[in-house]
Amino acid sequence: MDERVREHAEVLVDWSARVEAGDDVVVSVAEDAHELGVAVAEALGERGANVTALYGSSEVSRAYLKGVEARVEGEADDDDAETGADAAVEADDFDADPEVERAMFEAADAYLRIGGGRNTTATADVGRKTRQAYAKARQGVREARMDTDWVSTVHPTRSLAQQAGMAYEEYRDFVYDAVLRDWESLAEEMAQMKEILDAGEEVRIVTERDGAPDTDVTMSIAGRTAVNSAASVAYDSHNLPSGEVFTAPYDTEGEAFFDVPMTIDATRVRNVHLVFEGGQVVDFAAEAGEDALADILDTDPGARRLGELGIGMNRGIDRFTDSILFDEKMGDTVHLAVGRAYDACLSEGESGNDSAVHVDMITDVSADSRMEVDGEVVQRNGTFRWEEGFEE
Known part of the structure; x- marks a missing residue:
């Protein structure tokens, strides 16, 4: 062995x-x-x-x-x-x-x-x-x-x-x-992102393609608790490998484009575009697998609302593999999930978005991108503000 x-x-x-x-x-x-x-x-x-x-x-x-x-x-x-x-x-x-x-x-x-x-x-x-x-x-x-x-x-x-x-x-x-990572060290680094999200009220993600925005989406995170997903139940984390910080957004507005191919419900899905108004998906398209995406969104009312915003921070994952367990944790990625919100992100007694599904979709933010929390850029082109090479 x-x-x-x-x-x-x-x-x-x-x-x-x-x-x-x-x-x-x-x-x-x-x-x-x-x-x-x-x-x-x-x-x-x-x-x-x-x-x-x-x-x-x-x-x-x-x-x-x-x-x-x-x-x-x-x-x-x-x-x-x-x-x-x-x-x-x-x-x-x-x-x-x-x-x-x-x-x-x-x-x-x-x-x-x-x-x-x-x-x-x-x-x-x-x-x-x-x-x-x-x-x-x-x-x-x-x-x-x-x-x-x-x-x-x-x-x-x-x-x-x-x-x-x-x-x-x-x-x-x-x-x-x-x-096989140094999970304690990674947990300490990811705690910086958790602290930012816990104190924040609104997240905005902007990415560009061919010189024009293809993602410009805002979501509220006020009152929510981010999870430092360091691959341990002690951190309210349930995947190995892990290496992401996630929270439960709501009141989503704007458009989001997901350029990382994925398999959803046994169907290959590629280049997904979602339009949010009033917190829910009102329009959608996909270059491949659009029928599978439609079936997911029609599962129940909660399937058209976001249940998760996740920020990948595991630099040990260096390529996409068509496995959500790895791909969503990869550094230089952000993912949004339609469907169920995790209780760990909610205040005691609060009911988050409920659904029978939780489906993650990933976008590459390694170039031509920025993530803002309350108007302040915390990640640009995949580099966090505490990392060497970060550009204001």
Whole structure:
């Protein structure tokens, strides 16, 4: 076993999840993440935790959802049936409260999700409306899972390397450069951005393309708390790798262009343009994957409002890989997410934007850009004001 696998497991268990003796830990292991799953189990055993292991297979999920589509299509009356199973499946066709799974997460102290499946688009032939209905039906399970000390990471696999357009050995080095960081030092640096956002009231992001603005968007952050996402639940951070500072904006106005390609709901999406008025998306376009974007925005009313503003600060991530886990943390990027806001950014008792989805979209701010907080430039062309080379 590559020694970096064990180091990854130790960071996940100790720094990220802060697992202690006696904790009940649910570990979901994807098809090709077996090696990291073994290393994590060993680390948990050494620390005196209790382990429940799940098989986190996207291929199993696909089989289940295709089975639901077949059942719903078979039950539909031929005279009243719509054109396909995709349109027929609704949230009511799933158990709205899967008791066993919900109870498992309610009893757990921590949940570790280790991604790394065989096929990054395993559910591509499942209808989008089926996937949306499944997400809505499982909201109670999702909330119980998010109430744990949960952390999501990935084991470098050949399928992820292929998606990133990299050789397998090259991709492994990329992953470990992003994961095996001096997280304490990075947390100290990111605390500067958190302090600025916590004290701020309005953020403005401007980017230019071909000499003209393609993004000019403002959003309120007054009363919100930014999260220093330093890859640990101690920082209200739940991804490994991480390396971003994020908050929950509202009252968004203007236009935003997202030039980093991404896969959304198993569909390749590129060059997204969103127009905000009165805090919500009123118009949108995409060079590719526009139908998938439309389905996301139509999930529920909250899907047309922002749930997150995130600022990438992990310089160990040096290229885009079509994986949101890495791409949104990359230095020189900013991302906005439509959908659900994270409770960690909200005051006690406050209800933020609610939705069954949370979909991030990324823009490259390495050139011809600036980010202002209350009118003061805090980042220009990807360089923060405390970094060498910052230009007023």
